[in-house]
Amino acid sequence: MSDQPMAITATGMVTGVGLDTASSCAAIRATIDNFQDTRFMDKGGEWVLGSEVPLEKPWRGTRKLAKMLAMALTECSQEAGLDLAIVPILICLAEKERPGRVENLANKIFFETQEELNIKFHKNSSFVEHGRVGGLVAMKLARSMLYDKDETQIMVAGVDSLLTAPAIRHYEDKERVLTSINSNGFIPGEGACAVLIQKPRASKDKQLICSGLGFGLEQVTINSEEPFRADGLTKALKEALVDANTTMDDTDFRIVDVSGEQYWFKEASLVLSRILRVHKEGYPLWHPADCVGEVGAAISLIALAYLKEACDKDFSEGHKMIQHSSNDDQRRSAAIYRYCEVSS
Numbered sequence: 001m002s003d004q005p006m007a008i009t010a011t012g013m014v015t016g017v018g019l020d021t022a023s024s025c026a027a028i029r030a031t032i033d034n035f036q037d038t039r040f041m042d043k044g045g046e047w048v049l050g051s052e053v054p055l056e057k058p059w060r061g062t063r064k065l066a067k068m069l070a071m072a073l074t075e076c077s078q079e080a081g082l083d084l085a086i087v088p089i090l091i092c093l094a095e096k097e098r099p100g101r102v103e104n105l106a107n108k109i110f111f112e113t114q115e116e117l118n119i120k121f122h123k124n125s126s127f128v129e130h131g132r133v134g135g136l137v138a139m140k141l142a143r144s145m146l147y148d149k150d151e152t153q154i155m156v157a158g159v160d161s162l163l164t165a166p167a168i169r170h171y172e173d174k175e176r177v178l179t180s181i182n183s184n185g186f187i188p189g190e191g192a193c194a195v196l197i198q199k200p201r202a203s204k205d206k207q208l209i210c211s212g213l214g215f216g217l218e219q220v221t222i223n224s225e226e227p228f229r230a231d232g233l234t235k236a237l238k239e240a241l242v243d244a245n246t247t248m249d250d251t252d253f254r255i256v257d258v259s260g261e262q263y264w265f266k267e268a269s270l271v272l273s274r275i276l277r278v279h280k281e282g283y284p285l286w287h288p289a290d291c292v293g294e295v296g297a298a299i300s301l302i303a304l305a306y307l308k309e310a311c312d313k314d315f316s317e318g319h320k321m322i323q324h325s326s327n328d329d330q331r332r333s334a335a336i337y338r339y340c341e342v343s344s
Contacts, residue, residue, distance in 0.1 A: 002243050004147045006139065006210040007342075010082075010196040011305035012075030014068045015292040016051030016189050020075055024292070024302075025309040033291045035187055040168050042179035049178060050163050051189030051293030062102055066112035068192035069159040073117065076155060076194040084117060087196075088124035088151060090141055092134035092158035092297045095327065100167025105129075109159070124151070132257045133215075133325045134158060135300025136333035140213050142197045153198045160296030161190030174223070178260060186260040189293020193301035195308075200342040206319075208308045212244025212336035222263045222328055230270035232332040233324060237271055240322075244336035249278045251336070252318020255307050257299040257325045259289035267326060284317045300325045300333075311339040 011021045016034040018024030027033075034054075037047035053068055069091070077084045091109065094101045102108065106127045114121055124145070128138040135158055142154040162168070168188060171177045178185035200209055216239070218232025241247055254272075258264040268285060276283070288306050289299060303323060310316035319339040326332050 002211045002245065004143055005200050006143055006146065006197050007200040008195050008208045008210065008304060008308050009198055010076050010080035011308055012072035012077075012079070012194040013191070013302060013305050014053055014071045014193070015191040015295070015302065016053050017291055019053070019071065021305055021309060025306050028288045028291045028306055029310075029315060031291060035293065038163060040165060042172060042177070042181065044180035046180035048168060049187050051187060052163055053190050062105065062108040062112055065159050065161060065192075066109055066116050068190070069109065069113050069157060070116035072159070072192040072194040073113075073155065073157055076196055080196050082153070082196070085119045086122060087153050087155050088122045088145065089155045089157060090126055090128055090138040092128045092130070092138050092156070092301065094129065094160050094297050095131040095329065096129050098131060098296075099170035100162070100164045130331060131297050131327045132299055133327050133331045133333040134297045135304065136213060136323070136325055136335050137215070139197065139210060139335065143213070146197070146199055153196060155194055155196050156301060157192065157194035158298040158301045159192035160298045162188035162294055162296055163190050176261065184262050186289070186294040189295045191292055191295040191298045191302060193298050193305050195301055195304055202342055204341055206311070206339050206341055208311055209338050209340060209342070210335055211338055212240040212242070212246070214239025214241070214243060214334045216332040217330040218326070218332055219330065221330060222261070228266065228270070230267045230274065232330060233267055233271045233326060233334070234274050236332040236334040237275060237322065237324060240334040240336050246320070246336060247277070248275045248322070251320045251322050253284040253286065253316075254322045254324065255286040255288070255303045256323065257289060257303060258285075258287040259294040259299070264326060268324075271324070307337065
């Protein structure tokens with residue numbers, strides 16, 4: 001295990017299938033989705049499917065993002081019995097260059113979320129604007145804050161929505177969205193999630209521990225037509241395994257951000273064939289985006305919160321897990337987890 005492990009101790013979640021962690025995770029476990037016709041029409045004249053978070057009013061734009069984020073942060077803090085104003089919060093958002101992203105997004109989210117919560121964020125709070133891989137990038141930053149800057153707890157949160165006209169128009173033009181004339185695409189969604197990170201505590205109660213992190217860059221991205229070997233994700237996963245002082249052979253299953261397109265499933269398959277050295281009768285691949293849709297910067301944390309719920313409620317496929325995430329650009333990230341007792 002890494003000499004700088006992190007424990008995930010509380011969660012909060014808002015998705016299209018639930019407004020809290022328990023209901024969202026129950027729906028994901030039961031493979032229930034909330035995919036419905038949106039107000040967007042595809043080029044074939046049919047309504048685009050989406051996974052919308054059903055709030056009490058039809059808020060849009062940054063106001064809805066702020067409300068979803070505030071709900072996730074509140075649930076997480078209440079579970080931990082924690083005052084949100086005293087803990088640094090790392091907020092994961094869409095990449096700055098992503099089509100359809102609201103201009104000046106970070107500043108708007110910063111002020112609107114504080115307004116929703118009626119608090120002032122901790123002075124060491126910041127934004128991680130790296131899309132799907134952002135959750136694990138923020139975990140690395142949180143680890144540094146815990147071990148190098150003596151913070152006791154860090155909250156990592158993410159919020160995003162692809163249910164916007166500019167985003168759907170762009171991805172439909174690129175044949176990336178699932179439509180009536182394109183079966184190799186994702187279903188756009190929205191959501192928010194927050195997880196509380198701290199150093200593991202000595203306890204006989206099992207804890208979900210992040211013991212390794214790794215990162216890489218992929219040269220053959222989804223828009224490239226070159227031969228594909230998943231080099232970037234392979235590097236990220238090998239780095240995470242070394243960081244955790246373990247091997248892929250010693251893990252039980254994976255949870256990933258794959259959201260429907262064949263490229264991502266191919267990448268997940270290639271990295272498995274390149275690193276796994278022993279034959280396993282089964283090596284499950286969990287992908288919660290099947291139920292919540294493509295939720296961008298929120299997906300890594302939603303996957304992590306679901307992983308904790310699965311371990312705590314004893315429906316996981318084992319107690320040694322891998323998580324990996326990939327962006328449309330070159331960024332790749334991976335993490336290694338154990339669900340175990342901590343003696344000291």
